[in-house]
Amino acid sequence: MTSIDLTALREAVSLRDWDAASDTRLRLDGLVKPLGSLGRLEQLAAWLSGVQGASPPRPLDDVRVVVFAGDHGIARSGVSAYPPEVTAAMVRTFLAGAAGVNALATLHGAKVRVLDLGVDADTDDLPAAVTEHKVRRGSGSIDVEDALTDDEVERAFVSGQRIADEEVDSGADLLIAGDMGIGNTTVAAALVAVLLDLQPLDVVGTGTGIDDDAWARKVGALRDAAYRGRAVREDPLAVLRTVGSADTAAMTGFLVQAAVRRTPVLLDGVVSCACALVGRRLVDSASHWWLAGHRSTEPAQHRVLDVLGLEPLVDLGMRLGEGTGALTALPILRAAQAMCADMGLLADLLPPDPMAGLPADAT
Numbered sequence: 001m002t003s004i005d006l007t008a009l010r011e012a013v014s015l016r017d018w019d020a021a022s023d024t025r026l027r028l029d030g031l032v033k034p035l036g037s038l039g040r041l042e043q044l045a046a047w048l049s050g051v052q053g054a055s056p057p058r059p060l061d062d063v064r065v066v067v068f069a070g071d072h073g074i075a076r077s078g079v080s081a082y083p084p085e086v087t088a089a090m091v092r093t094f095l096a097g098a099a100g101v102n103a104l105a106t107l108h109g110a111k112v113r114v115l116d117l118g119v120d121a122d123t124d125d126l127p128a129a130v131t132e133h134k135v136r137r138g139s140g141s142i143d144v145e146d147a148l149t150d151d152e153v154e155r156a157f158v159s160g161q162r163i164a165d166e167e168v169d170s171g172a173d174l175l176i177a178g179d180m181g182i183g184n185t186t187v188a189a190a191l192v193a194v195l196l197d198l199q200p201l202d203v204v205g206t207g208t209g210i211d212d213d214a215w216a217r218k219v220g221a222l223r224d225a226a227y228r229g230r231a232v233r234e235d236p237l238a239v240l241r242t243v244g245s246a247d248t249a250a251m252t253g254f255l256v257q258a259a260v261r262r263t264p265v266l267l268d269g270v271v272s273c274a275c276a277l278v279g280r281r282l283v284d285s286a287s288h289w290w291l292a293g294h295r296s297t298e299p300a301q302h303r304v305l306d307v308l309g310l311e312p313l314v315d316l317g318m319r320l321g322e323g324t325g326a327l328t329a330l331p332i333l334r335a336a337q338a339m340c341a342d343m344g345l346l347a348d349l350l351p352p353d354p355m356a357g358l359p360a361d362a363t
């Protein structure tokens with residue numbers, strides 16, 4: 001049982017501002033360019049107007065990446081190409097500014113915040129701001145046991161909501177949820193398999209680059225996890241408890257709360273997309289506030305993109321996570337905003353009837 005008030009949450013998520021989006025579509029038609037010539041950038045500008053309630057859309061000056069770190073018991077079963085110890089080491093790498101997400105965030109002027117929700121290591125030496133939302137050390141091995149207790153699901157979900165609130169209250173205008181946790185592509189695939197009633201072979205991916213033996217173990221783990229999860233598939237919070245983790249439960253709360261706070265999200269790879277699927281099952285209209293940044297190599301991510309009707313902005317064969325796919329797509333969203341807001345109007349350039357000076361047979 002949960003004390004998360006889903007009815008209140010559903011009522012708190014509103015739709016995008018259709019008037020602002022439609023004003024932006026009209027504006028795009030009047031810019032110094034042939035009609036429709038910005039292609040998909042035009043849809044993106046209108047989407048941004050809808051989420052911002054502003055036409056033309058405002059620049060995305062304050063982009064925040066929150067990396068949700070956690071360990072997964074299933075990683076001890078050899079489903080990853082790397083050992084679980086990498087998770088804690090990477091948390092320190094994020095703090096040192098040396099991870100992939102740091103490089104891209106610096107390039108694009110975004111801020112990175114890393115949070116230990118469930119790393120299975122002694123992290124007492126880390127700054128309190130990194131561990132203040134920690135739920136537990138590692139999550140249960142989802143093939144044989146629940147990842148979390150009901151109470152832990154709730155605490156993680158509510159932490160994710162608070163984290164989103166903190167980012168929005170301090171001025172974020174776009175949020176990205178990044179992931180770090182060895183074994184998390186197994187957990188993400190399990191969430192997707194359970195919620196979409198898919199077979200292991202429909203969702204299993206190569207994660208960090210596993211060999212055939214690890215792939216066979218991963219398929220087996222997914223079969224066992226999906227079997228356990230199937231019994232509770234109508235209850236998304238119970239699915240998080242059974243086959244999720246502390247970091248994915250928190251990320252789900254974060255994505256849903258971003259929608260409550262009318263703040264756009266650029267989704268990343270398989271982990272953020274799996275959490276988006278859980279979030280959408282909890283609060284249907286939340287997905288109005290999410291855009292797909294990139295298409296990763298993970299089949300489970302592709303299934304979610306299909307179900308949510310999301311077309312990723314870039315498809316570069318990336319499979320890192322951390323928020324790097326979303327950050328790679330960010331300049332495209334910014335391009336849409338800048339062209340829509342900064343281009344001049346065709347009406348200022350041409351006489352009222354631009355065809356008037358042309359020979360009759362030219363029209």
Ligand SMILES: Cc1cc2ncn([C@H]3O[C@H](COP(=O)(O)O)[C@@H](O)[C@H]3O)c2cc1C
Binds near residue numbers: 079181184
């Ligand atoms: C050095 C390193 C940095 C990473 N950054 C993100 N991941 C990504 O890879 C892991 C998921 O893949 P799997 O399910 O196969 O373990 C997660 O930690 C994810 O964040 C990394 C993985 C490694 C090894």
Ligand SMILES: O=C(O)c1cccnc1
Binds near residue numbers: 185206208269270298
């Ligand atoms: O889809 C992803 O984001 C992904 C893929 C492999 C490993 N880590 C993340």
